[in-house]
Amino acid sequence: MPAGRTVSIRVRRFDPAAGGRRLWQAYDVDAGPMMSVLDALFWVLENEDPTLAFRYSCRAGMCGSCAMVINGREGLACARRLERLRAPVTVEPLRSLPVIKDLLVDLRPFFEKYRAVDPFYIGQAASVFDPASEPAVLPRGDAAREIVDRQIDCIACGACYSACPIVSIVPEFLGPAALNRAYTVAADARDAAGVERLHRVTADGGVFACHSVGNCVTVCPVGVDPLLSIQLLRKGAVHR
Amino acid sequence: MTSPWETLRCDVLILGSGGAGLMAALHAYDAEPRLRIVVASKGLIGKSGCTRLMQGGFNAALDPGDSPERHFRDTILGGQFLNDQELAWALVSGAPEVIRRLETRIGVFFDRRPDGRIHQKAFAGQSFDRTVHRGDLTGIEIMSRLHDQLFARDIRRLDETRAVALLHDRPGGRVAGALLLRQATGEFILAQARAVVLATGGGPRMYTFSAPSLEKTGDGYAMAYRAGCDLMDMEMMQFHPTGLLAGASRLSGMVLEEGLRGAGAHLLNAQGERFMARYDPERMERATRDVVARASYLEIMAGRGTAAGGVLLDASHLGAGFVLDNFPGMARRCAEVGYDLARAPVPVTPTAHFHMGGVRIDPDCRTAMPGLLVAGEDAGGVHGANRLGGNGVAESCVFGMRAGLTAAELCASAGEAAPDTAEAEAAYRAATAPLGRPVVSRESGDNPFAIRDALQRTMWERVGLVRDDPGLRRALDTIGALEERISRAGAPADPRANLTWQQVLDVQNLLVAARLTATAARYRTETRGSHARRDYPARDDARWLVNIHQAAGREPWPEPVRLSRLAPGDAERVAPA
């Protein structure tokens, strides 16, 4: 392994025990090749500061646990390589969510709003379900299906929620991730729900609170386009 | 003393929120909605664990040309006859139903063929293309949908709450709950339950290169072992042949999916040879994982590896368009660290992927310990000596569902039993012991991160793809020394969001799993499936058609495999359902 290059990173720290002050702390990380921001945070934890707090699970951009604000932009810490970032690399917790400690935010508000749109697919009732039945046959070329197909990859990382200015202005705004999920289930031909979900997402705080700012699209690490889903819900382009 | 925990009473307590944990929660609820169900998970619910990382897909005999019997035979042949055949049968016969449930009840969307029916692709070691998938990132779709279904049901979630110990009732005859720890606040919860489902996903993170999510540290094995359960087949550690090599990043060891080899990608050594010709000229790269991983390892050890210590996975001859269309997720993963999967070879290494061993269960997920059910990777016996690609998620989902149904049944009959507070007290004291002890630097001793690194190195070098007795003995010595050291390791005093403290607890568990693995590996003096002994290179059916069991306070013991449906030699005979 080539001898370490030093990369300095500045971490926005917040310690509830220290009276909740927010401050910047800088570290010089021994950066090996291909290290991500998440690797750098681990390096700090393991070598410099055993009190640093952050969240992680898969380290491969699949679980959405490690979203944070890196050099001013929301992204997954495990998917942003130090080599491709301007130094010093600044790392802050997601915006619009309460900070628990350092980079660890409380995701409850995000998931409460997510829950509010009935994000779950509503299938046949358990009593009707026949375990020997055949899965649905879904022919190619269904337009709604094609859009849904692209939009279901959301990993609920919260990056878009943090990047959206309306979320921080309008507390009841459900936010891009929840509305995107609402579209994908509402437009699913297999879904058996009525129009209640549509009523909820078109009422105040729903799709009409969005001002098409588009930051959500810019930041989404998996290429989902929440604004497209929001547009389609606004137009009622959901066939039932 | 005022009690250091809050208490929680429920009917079903589910530990872990991977495929197994969530399937258990949903099916227990659907069987009996009045049950008080709690899911406690070390990572965020539905986002942590390996089910989410699953790429290739899910094996199920759906096609009229296929059958559970064929799937069963592939599974047993892949497992080299070490499987518990009743568990394997439960897997293959339950898989098609689970696919239908996932589609029609949960809303999972699987890829389709042009005619609109579910598409199934080729995976290694299978006599039929039966792997159901959504692109090359199937796990995200399954887990998001399972997670969202929780919201349709009254199920209590405890995110980022790790189980620290299983708790017995006072006489100690059954499991009556668990001690939980909320990692964000450092608060403990004494949870009482009629049924506990252990689904923490085992996981081989005690190796230098490993695939699972970072929070999986063998907690389930360690807790079950301490609680007196019987663990089997712990020597059976599957190495995936194609773990990405990504410099100094933790991404190293993350898997590039098997479907690539299924689709015809080649493995090359540093000299550019397709070295599989030397090891399995017939199946080449499509041989089972154990064979391919070991071949790569031997190439590297023979000095034919690349400078970075790996071999090369080459998909470029398949055509850039084909690779990008069929493996967009893998291509993105490679691009992130600067490799072009579609056009050039990518450096890979074998990586510790899946632990076939685990807690002994019956087909309804019961253990020898009443009140405790185990499902998913924490359980042993389903896969024998080697798991087929695509059988892992199938296991999590099928047995998760069965565990949920069994739990609901248990609750109907089992009375309430209070966990033994003295046991909880002891577990609490042990868990909090590191808090406030000095955190020494990596170089100067009992630092949890240094201990983890040392363990990973030992396991990789001596309990890895090829093992021998002297090496295993030395590994066990090292593990003993590391156990000493971890008992002195410290963490900052503030218990809130204290990652260093969590790491100490993690390493304690990793060491338990590592010891079980090395002990069983030393015991089995033959080569079979994922377990290869340099000093015993042959498979020995006469002596070793046995499973190795371990339990606390007992020497390891062998038990013959019950060949209830298929024996070596009569590969044609398959009992009817």
Next chain:
Amino acid sequence: MRARPARGRQAFAWHYLRVSGVLIVALVFVHLFVMHYASLPSAATAAFVGARWAAAGWRAFDWMLLLLALTHGVVGAHAMLRDVARRPLSRTALDVTAGAVTAAFLGLGTAVILMAAPPGDRGPLSSYTWIPSLLTGGLVTIATAAYVGVLAAGAALGMRLARRDPIGRWNYPGQWMFAINRTAGAGVLGFLLVHVLDVALFPFAPDLYDRTVAAYAMPYLIPMEAGLVAAVVYHAFDGLRLMLLEALDRRASRMAAPSFIALVVLTISLSLPALAVLLGWRP
């Protein structure tokens, strides 16, 4: 069946802003062309107005402009403020203010357009000579606020960049488009309110009207007037961009950075002639 439930205040504002926005485009641009490209703001004297309003068509045109611009602006501003006014009391106050402003200015403007008698030299209000001073003072205040605001925002951003401190969401082109769109909309509404008042002098005191209009020649106000044109151009094209984006069902929002650049280029190139005219250039 197409499910199309859309209820609530935000849904109304969303639809109204788009419908009125589309209708207003031609009116606003013709008006701006007449006042800014073909002529000079300070040349829009009582005689000029009298000549124009001799034609009933122009009066109808101006009334349509008044109706749509005022309601569009008030609905937009109300929607913006309603999102931040959290307490019931402030919400009621906001609703009442919005209604009152619309009624008052629409009433006044309509009366002015209807009266529109060809002016003599003086009118009933001609002795109140402080009125033009007040209006001029208002314009100077608005201009000062705008200049200070722009400078302060630029300085704050510059300092953060220099210190390498995070600059919030300003890394995103969408954020700039959104913020400029809002500021421009609110600014143009502010101007419109003053504007309706000064035009109201025309029937009541043509001489004072001329004095007010003359103030537009003050060099101090010229950047603001050019800014006003830029604001209208930017806001209008950004509004059209949004509507197009929303209509297309495409992943057009990936085009954030290019669209922002296009908007800025378009705004500058369309406002430059107006600035040139303001600075004395004649075709």
